[in-house]
Amino acid sequence: MEKGYRRKRGTRQIPDDEVITLENVTKSYSTGAPALNGVSLHIKKGEFVFIVGDSGSGKSTLIKLLLRELVPTDGEITVLGYNLRKIKHSKIPKFRRNLGIVFQDFRLLKDRNVYENVAFAQRIVQTPTREIKRNVPSILATVNLAGKYKNKINQLSGGEQQRVALARALVNKPTILLADEPTGNLDPNNSWEIMKLMEQINENGTTVIVVTHNREIVNAMKKRVITMKKGVIIEDEEEGMYIDED
Amino acid sequence: MRISSFFYTIGQGFKNLGRNKWYTLASIATISACLFLFGLFYSIITNFENVVKTAEEGVSVTVFFNEGTSEEQILAVKSDLEQRAEVREIVYVSADDAWEDFKEEYLGEYADGFTENPLADSANLQIYLNDVSLQGALVTYIESIDVVREVNRSEVTANTLSGLNVLIAYISAGIIIILLLVSIFLISNTVTMGIAVRKDEINIMKYIGATDFFVRAPFVVEGIIIGIIGSIIPLVIIYFVYTNAIAYVVSRFTMLSTLLNFLPVSIVYNKLVPISLAIGIGIGFFGSFTTVRKHLHV
Structure with a gap:
């Protein structure tokens, strides 16, 4: 095998620095048009990518496929060397430990405090307690929540809750951070704060993929922008813009 | 599994009881009610069997x-x-x-x-x-x-006692099966509701990379604890009800007590305690195990 390439996939070899590869991926549900239709996509390690598009364009399906919550109807998806069509059910947890995920609705455990919510992620991957006690305060400091580690989730603002979710996603040091509408429930100030944190995380080497509707942020940040419409990629540009299709 | 993770899992099982107070209380109450009926019925049947057995011994x-x-x-x-x-x-x-x-x-x-x-x-x-x-x-x-x-x-006595034995066996089996089915239905419904409320927590765990075992373990621990508490409560209640009821009957109805030979509570509990605990723990275990499984495919 040629140096710098990981594995042959059909006629194309996957370069070592490519963390996400989609080749002609189609995802159909039982009714209606396919949610994704023959999508091919290549994302390299350390990239910051926005995925934009209207509702029903296939963004959420794409995220679910990358998380291996869904299996493609056709085509191949390779994430960090894992073939997500063929991966065994028992291997999925190990695969997901390489990913950090942030949702629009935060999905925090409301009956636990800030520290417990972040430590929860470390417990799941069976990190020793000694390390958890070291890692959690450190990551909370990174998202500027060091002083609120004892607070209950309902005592925090929306922006703070999203920062807790971000800390939880990052504490296990993921290779890829997936964010599904992370600013969807936030005001502009908090939205910018979250995006700056993500940019900072990206600068430290983590690949960041953000699904968003926030035109202002996408256009200001000058990152790679993948635009989707009706299940296909209609545009994929470095330092792209989120252009209103209407 | 690391030792710290093992204790974390056990600890989470206990903490979940407090986090979901109403669900915990509902589950314990359901198991207790079912096992109380079961225990009461078992005590009566065991005594009845003893009366028949004593009569048989005289034939x-x-x-x-x-x-x-x-x-x-x-x-x-x-x-x-x-x-x-x-x-x-x-x-x-x-x-x-x-x-x-x-x-x-x-x-x-x-x-x-x-x-x-x-x-x-x-x-x-x-x-x-x-x-x-x-x-x-x-x-x-x-x-x-x-x-x-x-x-x-005495052919009549022998036939009557033999018939009674068969009747008791059928009635016992019938009532125990009905009680168990009702218990399993009620308890699995309660467990299903309790776990459905925590579907998000299970989803988050799965997204972060928890194995099925790690997701399931605290729920199963919780189910077992609920099962144990749910079986101990009726055992304690039946203990007092049984001893007081016998003391009352013996003191008030002297003639009845000479005819009927009531079993001491220790004899009844020799089997009732392990059976009740096994049912309680079994239902708690299988109820939580199977219900969590429905939410694991994330």
Whole structure:
């Protein structure tokens, strides 16, 4: 095998620095048009990518496929060397430990405090307690929540809750951070704060993929922008813009 | 699994009880109610069985022998019969014993007029059975023995007791199955509701990379704890209800207590405690195990 390439996939070899590869991926549900239709996509390690598009364009399906919550109807998806069509059910947890995920609705455990919510992620991957006690305060400091580690989730603002979710996603040091509408429930100030944190995380080497509707942020940040419409990629540009299709 | 993760899992199981107070209370109440009914029914049935068993123990078959049969021959028949599975005990009553009993019971001082034993040929064997339903087969066998003159038995009593035994067995099995099915239905519904509320938590765990075992373990620990508490509560209640009820019946209805031989609570609890705990823990375990499985495919 040629140096710098990981594995042959059909006629194309996957370069070592490519963390996400989609080749002609189609995802159909039982009714209606396919949610994704023959999508091919290549994302390299350390990239910051926005995925934009209207509702029903296939963004959420794409995220679910990358998380291996869904299996493609056709085509191949390779994430960090894992073939997500063929991966065994028992291997999925190990695969997901390489990913950090942030949702629009935060999905925090409301009956636990800030520290417990972040430590929860470390417990799941069976990190020793000694390390958890070291890692959690450190990551909370990174998202500027060091002083609120004892607070209950309902005592925090929306922006703070999203920062807790971000800390939880990052504490296990993921290779890829997936964010599904992370600013969807936030005001502009908090939205910018979250995006700056993500940019900072990206600068430290983590690949960041953000699904968003926030035109202002996408256009200001000058990152790679993948635009989707009706299940296909209609545009994929470095330092792209989120252009209103209407 | 790391030791710290093991203790974390156990700890989470306990903490979940407090986090979902209403679900915990509802589950414990459901299991307790079902096992209370089960325990109450079990106590009544066990006592009823004991009454029938005591009655059975009193039922005997009396075997009389032909004139001139020697004691050695009778004792040989006794040894032969003692080998049979349905025989619990055989008492040999010699002609002299039979006459002594008769005098004592019916004649008193009037017996002095008899110089010889009028019951000279009344030596007999009194046979007590393990199972009265086998009386017919035993009597047929005894009647085929040469030296046997007559076999006395109470067929009506044996048939009635045997029928009662079968009836108790059917009723017990029927009621226990119904109670178990109702318990499983009610408890699985309660567990399903409790876990559905925490579907998000399970989803988050799966997204972060928790294995199925790690997701399931705290729920299963929680289910087992609920099962244990849910079975201990009715056991404690039944203990007090049972001992007080028996004390009340014995003190208020003296005649009834001489007829019925109530079992001490320790005898009833010898089986009721392990059965109740096994049902409680089993339902808690399988209820949580199967319900969590529905949410694992994320």
